[in-house]
Ligand code: ADP
C-alpha cells in the first residue's frame with residue numbers, strides 16, 4: 001500500500017543539534033511505534049522549515065517497516081477528498097476508506113484556513129478514527145489558533161478534544177533549516 005510521502009527522509013538523517021528544542025529521547029520513543037499500537041495521536045507544531053514533515057515521513061516509514069498501513073496526505077488534499085465525497089453522496093464510504101490505515105498522517109494543517117463545511121467534514125474524519133487508528137498531524141499553528149484555522153471554535157474544540165485525549169504534542173521552535181542551509185552557503189545574509 002502506497003503511503004504517498006512527498007519525499008524520502010529517515011530519522012538517521014535528522015540533525016538534532018540543529019533543533020535543540022526537540023527531545024531526542026521523545027522522538028526515539030515515537031520511533032518504536034508503540035503509540036501506533038495504542039492508536040494514539042501525535043502533533044508536530046512549529047514554524048515552516050523546522051523539520052515537521054521530515055519527522056512525520058521518517059516515523060511513517062518506520063511504521064511501514066513494522067507492518068502498519070500508513071496513509072500520508074496534506075490537510076488540503078484530505079478536505080478536498082471529503083468535500084468531493086460529500087457532494088457525490090459517498091462521504092460515508094470515503095470516511096470508511098480513510099479509517100482503514102492504522103496511521104493517517106495529515107501534513108500542513110493550518111496553511112489554508114478551512115471553510116465551515118470543511119471543518120465539519122474534518123471533524124467527522126477525526127471522530128471516525130477516534131480510538132481506532134493513530135493520527136499524526138503537522139501544523140504551523142499552535143493549538144490555540146486552531147479555532148481560527150477551522151473557522152469555527154466549537155468544531156475546533158470538538159476536534160481537539162478527541163485529538164488531545166491520548167496524544168503527544170511536540171512543539172518545535174527555531175529557524176527554518178532550509179534558510180539555515182542557505183545562510184551557511186552564503187546565499188542569504
Ligand atoms: P516543515 O515541514 O517543518 O516545514 P520540513 O520537514 O519540510 O519542514 O524541512 C524542510 C527541509 O529541511 C527538508 O528537506 C528536511 O529534510 C530538512 N530539515 C529540516 N530540519 C532538519 C534537521 N533538523 N536535520 C536535517 N534536515 C532537516
Ligand code: MG
Pocket residue numbers: 052053054107108138
Ligand atoms: Mg512540512
